Amino acid sequence: CQVRRARTNTPLQALVMMNDVQFFEAARKFAEKIMLEGGADKASKATFAFRSILARHPTKLEQEVVEAVFVDYLKEFQQQAGAAEKILKAGESARNEKLDANNLAAWTMVAHLLFNLSETLTRG
Numbered sequence: 265c266q267v268r269r270a271r272t273n274t275p276l277q278a279l280v281m282m283n284d285v286q287f288f289e290a291a292r293k294f295a296e297k298i299m300l301e302g303g304a305d306k307a308s309k310a311t312f313a314f315r316s317i318l319a320r321h322p323t324k325l326e327q328e329v330v331e332a333v334f335v336d337y338l339k340e341f342q343q344q345a346g347a348a349e350k351i352l353k354a355g356e357s358a359r360n361e362k363l364d365a366n367n368l369a370a371w372t373m374v375a376h377l378l379f380n381l382s383e384t385l386t387r388g
Contacts, residue, residue: 288372289355291379295371296360306331309371317378330374337370 294313302312310330314322322330341348348369352359359368378384 285354287379288376289357291376292352292354292359292368292372293357294375294379295368296363298371298375299363299368300360306334310334310374313371313374313378317375317384318381330378333377334370334374337373338366341366341369 294316297316298309298313302309307327310327311322314320314326314330341351348365351369351372352365
């Protein structure tokens with residue numbers, strides 16, 4: 265048992281977190297929660313995601329970055345027909361069909377980003 269997890273510079277953990285279907289599916293399911301429970305606008309959803317994953321409030325800059333990442337991905341999914349659907353098919357669990365595919369895919373990418381932060385992975 266280790267009280268504190270040691271930091272590592274090996275790329276293996278990052279590669280698994282970024283590419284494994286299980287982690288991507290977890291990001292998609294969490295994105296559904298962001299959309300359903302995170303509030304009415306993107307600012308409150310971004311704060312909800314950040315607080316849920318990192319257990320703290322985002323700084324002003326972090327808030328701006330999370331919102332900007334969402335907007336960028338949303339534009340990308342809106343411009344590329346079928347891209348959102350392709351992303352949302354990852355994993356075995358069914359997605360919530362009532363939620364807009366482009367928004368869900370964009371929030372999935374935000375959740376995926378937050379899951380992969382060093383602060384999230386090591387908590388130290």
